[in-house]
Amino acid sequence: MLNIYNTLTRQKEPFTPINPENVRMYVCGMTVYDYCHLGHARVMVVFDMIARWLRQSGYPLTYVRNITDIDDKIIARAAENGESIGDLTGRFIQAMHEDADALGVLRPDIEPKATENIAQMIAMIERLIAKDKAYAADNGDVYYAVREFAAYGQLSGKSLDDLRAGERVEVDGFKRDPLDFVLWKAAKAGEPAWESPWGLGRPGWHIECSAMSENLFGDTFDIHGGGADLQFPHHENEIAQSVGANGHSCGHQHGGKTIESHVKYWLHNGFIRVDGEKMSKSLGNFFTIRDVLKQYDPEVVRFFILRAHYRSPLNYSDAHLDDAKGALTRLYTALKNTMPSENPSDLENDYARRFMAAMNDDFDTVQAVAVLFELANEVNKTQNAELAACLKHLAGIIGLLQRNPTEFLQGGSVSDGLSNEEIEALIEARKQARADKNWAESDRIRDELAAANIILEDKAGQTTWRRA
Template sequence: MSIYIYNVLTRKKELFVPIEEGKVKMYACGITASGDAHIGHAYQSVIFDVIKKYFEYKGYEVTYVRNYTDVDDKIIAKGNELGIDPQEYANNQIIKTDFELNKIGNDKATVQARATENINEMIDFIDKLIEKGYAYATEFGDVFFSVKKYPQYGKLSNRVVENSISGVRKDVEPGKIDNEDFALWKSAKKDEIYWEAPWGKGRPGWHIECSAMSMKYLGETIDIHGGGKDLIFPHHENEIAQSEALTGKKFSNYWIHNGLVKLNGQKMSKSLGNGISIKELLDLYHPDVIRFILLQNNYKSDLNIVDGIFEEVEKHLYNFYKTFAAIDNLEVERQCKIQSNELSINMENEFNEAMSNDFNTAIAISNLFKYFDTMKGMLGKKKNACDLKLIKESIIKTYVILGILQYDPKEVVDEIRNKYLKKYKVTESEINSLIEKRSEYKKNKDYENADLIKKQLLDKGIVVLDGRSGTDWDVNIAKEN
């Protein structure tokens, strides 16, 4: 099945045609290690992790490069604030971020490139741009790219040069010829980390990092380049300008950009103090809950985190894993020999139909609800045991690409249930004692007191479930505090 991608460069959905048959070269701009990774970082990294996984699922050999910016003004300031070497601070943040991204189900990129490990490549890149007349060094030791020398500037963001600096922070940069020119090399300030270069001591500008590392690990032209849509301008626009000015070749054939994260409709920012770190989320929710939320949205759209969304998704996943656990407990009289059935075949077809259409994880996730509804309807009939086990395994096999529903069902159910028992400050023994008392009331036809206990339990966040085989209970995740 062919894969179609919305290409931001051409502003239309296009058939994916790789540079080299059977291979994909993909670069995604990663994280600046200046603080704790937040849900916005998680959104972008999960999207590109899934894209990589889907290409692999379709048989492609994927070389996926993801970078860390481990030197910049904020990292230097943070290191100085904490009284440690900025590089040590950045390294600690990268280790922490890697752990958190792995915890939410991301594979490591093929290459995790760090800016400080590729300084020589950046210096060489800049030197060649100066030789070609696209860049100039100032008397102060800075180097700038001359935007006017590159006529196609603005083709990604659809901006004209005269308007290219609109909405962009303007720093005071002595020696810069035109306002729209951007820094390739920044001269070192006093007591600041630096590298020796032909123009003086300093460090690379942000934009040059990704171009140099992309070329080093993937070549002059790559299949896919991407990141959050906030990088379209100026970062990715500048990457295209400096890369194509250097090589005279197309930098990337396809550009993919994911939306941003909002909290209750408001842009997430440090100034507003409304950020949510990945660590905070992992302390509160199972990794599947986080990943499910990030993928139930069309990747090109902004993701709006509203109050209660985590609990809502947690309830869905709790019920999904409960269904899996119930299937695991089914007994079969014979060895299941069925290798496929209509539902499992349709499931894989529907998954591919969604994902091959610009990686539509939103549809792939929404389809899960009908699959689980079907399974729950089949659970009461013993003859369906083999079919149910097959469907469960098909879901696990297919949705590994999204990185969800891969955990032990009983462990997830117990984890979420125990979390809510603790939250509601009620114990299993207390619940069982009240249910036993309620059963006595019902046995004696004292339905009024039986109903009072049922309400008492509900007030504690416990739902009583009466069935043919007796009375059971469960936590009420939707309970309001």
Template sequence: MNIYFHNVLTKKKELFVPIEEGKVKMYACGITVSGDAHIGHAYQAVIFDVIKKYFEHKGYEVTYVRNYTDVDDKIIAKGIELGIDPQEYAKKQIIKTDLELSKLGVDKPTVQAKATENIEDMINFISKLIEKGYAYPTEVGDVFFSVEKYSQYGKLSNRVIEDSINGVRKDIEPGKLDSKDFALWKSAKEGEIYWESPWGKGRPGWHIECSTMSMKYLGETMDIHGGGKDLIFPHHENEIAQSEALTGKQFSNYWIHNGLVKINGQKMSKSLGNGISLKQLLDNYHPDIIRFTLLQNSYKSDINIIDGVFEENEKHIYNFYKIFNAIDNLKIHEESNTEKMLTDIEVEIKAMFDEAMSNDFNTAVAISHLFQWFDKMRVMLNKPKEAKNLKAIKETMMKTYYVLGIFQHEPKKIIDDIKSKYLEKSGITEEEVKTLIEKRSAYKVNKDYENADKIKEVLVEKGILILDGAKGTEWDVNIGKK
């Protein structure tokens, strides 16, 4: 099946045509480890993880490069603030972030590039740009890219910043010829981390890092480059300029950018104190719940995380896994139905998923289909002869939705973990719940309905759902109740 998606470079949806048949070369700008990873980082990582997984699902061999920026102004400032070597701080943050992304179900990239491991390549890149006349060194040891020399500057973002909105005056950066020019190499200030270069002690600028690493591992032209939409300008615009100035070739054939994360309609910021760290998310919610929430949205749009959304989706994931668990406990009936219906449903699940994902990676539509499939499975659970079909459908669901990184866990464990979480929140144990239900049953047998109702009220207040049925009383936790 053909895959179409929005190419930010051309501003339209296009058919994906790889440079090399059956292969995808993709680069996504990763995290600058100047602090803990947050929900915005998680969103970008999950989006590109899903894109990678979908290409693989369709049979492509994917070379996926994601970088860590482990040297920049903020990292240096953080090191000074904490009184430790900035590189040591960055290393610790990378280890921590790797662990958190792994818990979130984000695959390791084919190549995890780090800026500090590619400094010599960056120096060579800059030297060639100077030789070609696209860059110039200053007397103080900085090197700038001359924007005016690259005639196509602005083709990704459709803009070129001017002095009035640049906010960088020439007298702040001695030797800079034009306020639009951007730094390729920054001379080291007193006490800062540095590397030796032909222009003196210093370190690379942010933009040259990604150009160098992407071209090193993927070649002068790659299939896909991307990241958050906040990187379109100036970061990705500058990457294109310096890369194409060097090679004379198109830097990337397709550009993909995901939206940003808002919290209750507001941009995340330190001043508002509304940020959500990835650790906070993982401490409170199963990875399936986090991914389910982040993927209920067009990747191109900003996602608005409102109060209660994770609890709402926790309830969906809990109920989905309960159906999977019920299927796991089914016994195959001797007179199972023929597999005609099974084959039809399997084909339909796959076809509808591919239709959604091949149309601009529409995870929102793919997730909306889940409610339809689980409703069907719920109905089939009441038909003993459907056990074989149900088990096969479950396997199809797991294999298909692996692309979104959900439904890959043992159902009973997920159910037990979420139950335990809500019991702990309510300050009651499973044994206490069972004891109270037994007492309530005894009261009902003795027709003492007043005390039976009082026990039910206590349990409901604790967030316990009482489910009276023909086979007796069962209970469950009320997901989302605080």
């Protein structure tokens, strides 16, 4: 039985989908005005892992991850670059896909764009106004009336009174209440705009996901995910919009009461931190995925993310990535030394049972990866091809260990080292030196390779190598 930590109820709960024949998961995706950083990589990898596990568990899943292709940052960056918004967002959507593909992230089933769903957003705003949950202001904007949704604050645990006094509340003379948030923005000169009942304008950010998820999934669905930073206000606002517009909740019970939410399970991954602070563009302490991949194999980065629990903070540093590289190398070395059988027959052994139990406990990849290391140790001791196949199969469930071991072990960055061809030539020269009994030259070549972080293994007259 799969148990999931539900941010909304702050506890682990058995996963019982609304319709077991049609499990629906929506994840807030990227705003495409720049290259994705490692914080984005964590969202992509974590929810890819969750989607893989749901499917492995037999659930027919539809996975949606949206693309925000219109907002203030996009407009500003396009103007700064002197290019059209379409050209800017097109470039960075392609770059996002390239980064995700490199990390072994499977494409979502559907990737809706905000600009393709403006009509759905306008229709939802009209319903909110009709139900007195929203109002058009004198400046042409439309606002959500937060105090008209009594359950506001349930996801983040914030009360309306606390929020009223909080620092995150904007001062806007056109709002009826400082807590109210914008649903539709009146057009400004030179900005892209769409026709609406309130004049030319464009949608606010929060309405996007409410309208797109409703369009694809209907009034309610099973799982909504994203980074922890979206819990408030973005996801809080989504609940207010979706339930406010439709009057429907998922029917989930907690504490003897029906929760006012259109989503049954809310999942949030933890931050990536650098020197104790959240990685973000606004702080200027972010590392783009493609810059990190210049130094580290993409699977090392994926492994770095998955060896931590998805809800825990994840500390970024070269030392942590180096450690992840060494750990993944140990797993691949076990597969290199013992060729897995092609059709494993024993996938119900104790290792597999404990791996499955870990994944069913709120996607606990920490314990699942620990099982992989136990299994690799046993493979190294016994040279058992069936266990090696089990190791490869279990790791494959979360998108690891599917490459040729030699290709992984001999791969990696060579920007400041030797190419594969140069290594092979030095090994041949060492082989000749050994044949000539020129031990000094043989040792010199071995030392040169060691200085370049190349490890040689001499077995049965054959020399193999890997990068440290």
